[in-house]
Amino acid sequence: MFFNKPKAKYNFLNDFDNDVYNLFRQLLDNRDELIKLIEFTPIVEYQFKEWGKGKREDSNLLNAVRFLFISNFGLYGKPNTLRIGCVNPKKQILSVIDKTFDFIKDCYFFNTDFRKFFNKCDYKSNLDKCFCYCDPPYLGTDNNYSNSFTNEDSNDLFNTLEDSGVKWAMSEFDHPFILDQANQRKLNVIYIGERQNINNRRVEILVTNYENRQKSLF
Ligand SMILES: C[S@@+](CC[C@H](N)C(=O)[O-])C[C@H]1O[C@@H](n2cnc3c(N)ncnc32)[C@H](O)[C@@H]1O
Structure with missing residues (x-):
């Protein structure tokens, strides 16, 4: 992305x-x-x-x-x-x-747990100009990443993003826990499309805290 x-x-x-x-x-x-x-x-x-x-x-x-x-x-x-x-x-x-x-070459790189990330940046005076895109390990998917995600991680990520005060978007699959969280928190869900690999077929979504007019990412 x-x-x-x-x-x-x-x-x-x-x-x-x-x-x-x-x-x-x-x-x-x-x-x-x-x-x-x-x-x-x-x-x-x-x-x-x-x-x-x-x-x-x-x-x-x-x-x-x-x-x-x-x-x-x-x-x-x-x-x-x-x-x-x-x-x-x-x-x-x-x-x-x-x-x-x-x-x-002019980007800033961090190697930290997402829960600590926003505390490391001085962004509050420019809240309206900030945007955060998150691409966490898909919940409930057996993936190749060394750090996979639990329901608690997903819940913490939603809380962290909401507490940050910035506009944000998160890529996920249409996992029931994610859809339920999005619904409870009154977030927007955009359906991106179906993804199929050797093991499963899932629907990719984008969860945002702002109204999105974008039809598709790809
Ligand atoms: C779906 S991948 C996205 C990677 C990257 N966006 C890309 O396209 O190559 C999920 C990434 O989340 C990272 N991750 C897992 N747990 C994390 C955490 N608690 N804090 C920050 N990053 C984490 C993983 O290391 C992994 O690289």
Whole structure:
């Protein structure tokens, strides 16, 4: 979402996952070394599987490459089987890396639990100019993220967003708990469309605290 829309004047990005945060840190701090390491790291099934099972490296730079490989080189996005397709994922990553660097070089990155995020930003004097987009792990879905979500997390996220005072939007599936929360809190629900993967078929929604005239995101 962030990479497919015009940037705001100030952009604050947060993810609790250390690997997500470390990847952006390495791109910002060590771009040339990161590119070289991606170029020279062989795509080897044995190492890919070891990384996928959780083996970590000693340096942050190598762990950024590890994370890129296990997130992009596997079949169905899982680090079990190497994906062989028309597009070489290594070439694909290298082709966008400079563009990505340019896009994020003036952004602010955070690596914190969402419950603490708003306390770290001084935004209250510009409330009407702020917008927060949230893309939490989908509730009730077996996903690949290291931090999955419970009903309590979702409830806390709704409370955190409502307490923040900013305009916000949250991506979710049409999970009964989410729909019920949206209804109780008098929020708007926009139906985006159906999403199907190998395991299930779900309807993607956008919950907002403002009236939305947008028909579809995609
Ligand atoms: C659906 S993914 C979205 C990732 C990102 N928006 C993207 O498109 O690549 C959900 C993200 O929420 C993060 N997350 C899970 N629990 C969190 C928490 N308590 N605070 C902040 N982020 C969290 C996960 O680490 C994961 O990267």
